[in-house]
Amino acid sequence: MIRSQKFWICVCAAVFALSLIWCAAVLLAPHGDSVRISQDGRVLYTLDLSKEKDRRIEVEYQGRKNIIEIKDGRIRMLEADCPDHVCIHTGWLSSDIPIVCLPNRLVIEFAGSDLDAAVG
């Protein structure tokens, strides 16, 4: 079986199909309003977006700075002085895909529904 080319083509197709289903699951997963901002594995803030006023949060890491913006109950990375700016291109946090700034070890993500169930 391991020598059959068809077997390996099927493995490729299976990985691709599973990853597409997994993509849909991540995009469609329900999320609450509770957002967690953490750096290097430490939680810096846990916010409830539905109750937050519009404001900006500055986070520093080894002399580098990130500015997080909260506006109209949404959250995004406004500025970052890292080289790639992937976190800024991610835009507003809208699904289980977190906003990640790798160079500054910063993660903004929905905190999961357990907390929301308890609060709401």
Place this chain on the structure above:
Amino acid sequence: MKLKKLAVLALLTAASLILFVIELNFPTLAPVPGIKLGLANIITVYAVYSFTAGETAMVLAVRILLGALIAGEPFTLIFSFSGGLLCLAGMLLLRKVIDKKHIWVCSVLGAVLHNVGQLTAAFFVMNTSAVLAYAPFLLAAGCLAGALTGFAAQFVISRLKGRIDI
């Protein structure tokens, strides 16, 4: 003979660096970090099917090191290395069971392993499982990009057949 091989390997490394630099100038394809075509992998896949394991590893390692220097982003080195080495190890095993007519299959599985390596590194560097939400997007894009670079490498091998004697 040995000098000739050295020259060919150096040429391959240079070619993969050129592909890497060209790709640096592409705009970001998706809001998920790590999603890219991986054009330089064409050379790695070509080398896997044309040279020994050690020679291929040298070409890859030099490309990753010099590539990080050129890109000026040394912090990505750990992701390139963990992804690149896992991908290489997997493809070197797979070349024993996947023939030259199905190189793209080997390339797809190599790309998937590359993503697994990157995600594992990101998991430990970031100290959070949040990066796992990226996994499906990286894997799906990796399959497509892997098939593309695999076909490219397959063309290179069939075109160069008999033209380089090493």
